Amino acid sequence: MTEHHIFTMPFARGYPMYVQKAERKNRTRVEVDQIICWLTGYDAAGLQRQIERQADFAAFFAEAPTMHPNCALITGVVCGVRVEDVKDPLMQKIRFLDKLIDELAKGKAMHKILRQ
Incomplete structure (x- = not known):
């Protein structure tokens, strides 16, 4: 079975799409980063390193x-x-992230997105 092409796609290429989706709905890059860090355990510096x-x-x-x-x-x-x-x-991890960004773009409250 072949791998899905998204597995080898640079995260840095997908990240701006997450931000754009959020910003189109008046949400922020800071909120996107908060979601990514919550899901993965990266801190802001670690996230930036992965992107770079x-x-x-x-x-x-x-x-x-x-x-x-x-x-x-x-x-x-x-x-x-x-x-x-x-x-x-x-x-599944990629889809979890997609789902959280979808919820952000749909206006869901951050505490609900972060399952608190």
Whole structure:
């Protein structure tokens, strides 16, 4: 089975898309960064390092300090697929991030996005 092309895509290429999606709905880059850091355990400097070194999505998630234990509470549909049903662990992490950014863009309160 071949890997999905997003696994080898640089995270730095996807990151601006997350920010643009949020900003189109009057949300901020700071909120996007907060979501990414909450999900992955990166701090702001660690996130910036990954962006600067052009880490692909596979490396970005493999090197994440720790996935937040509440990421298991992320449910719903992204691109017609239920995120909780995604079998590939890496694809599921990517879909978790997609779902959180979707929730941000839809105006959901940050404490709800972060499952607090």
